[in-house]
Amino acid sequence: MSEPRVLELHGVSKRFGGLLAVNALSFDVRENEVLGLIGPNGSGKTTVINLISGALQPTDGEIYLREHMISDQPPRAIARSGVARTFQLVRLLPSLTVLENVVAGAVFGHKRLWGGSARKHALRQLERVGMRHAVDAPVASLTYIDEKRIELARALASDPVLLLLDEWLAGLNPTELQVGIELIRSLRVEGRTIVLVEHVMDAIRSLCDRCVVMNSGEKIAEGTPSTVLADKEVIRAYLGEDHA
16 A cells, blocks of 8 residues: 655646746655655756745646645745755854754744743754754854754754755765765655755665656656666756767
């Protein structure tokens, strides 16, 4: 028996004036699944993440979280419903400490904890990402990988139904990259449902159950990582006609 669907996109499109950034996109994500959303730069992947999280609303189509339509909801309502995300460019709250940033995820996200309960939960997430030692540090003092860890801890503090990771591994050196892959793998093992936008193919191969491949706003392939990465149209989209 297959796992229930956590996320469903039905014919989702997004137009910016004359630009069709996402064109009639449909896919679903099952509970406890890690789905890779991949494609060349400019293919529409981050726009899809913005549509799911409510930063943008679709021009056409519908998005469902556990059978409840969320595509007409504002970001705060979608976060309360159980969608948490990270960003390509890390977005922390610069006037707050590390711990306060993560507490914000517990207070304003799906978990909705307060006071001492929020603090304890936030501390557990910091320990989870290896940042328990930096609770009182200002975010301005953090390295890039540590900023990413804090943003991930904040997303996890909301106890999300669905976690969206938008190029979370981008910009890491080889050692940091392996640490990051292992951290995401541990989330996978504990049963998190994740949509992973990524260009690091080693991560895609080792972490994802399935992949949806986009090019020019459209889905051009869907299947296991090994299947889609061998697809001639996918190779053409990434490398050009001579390599297909």
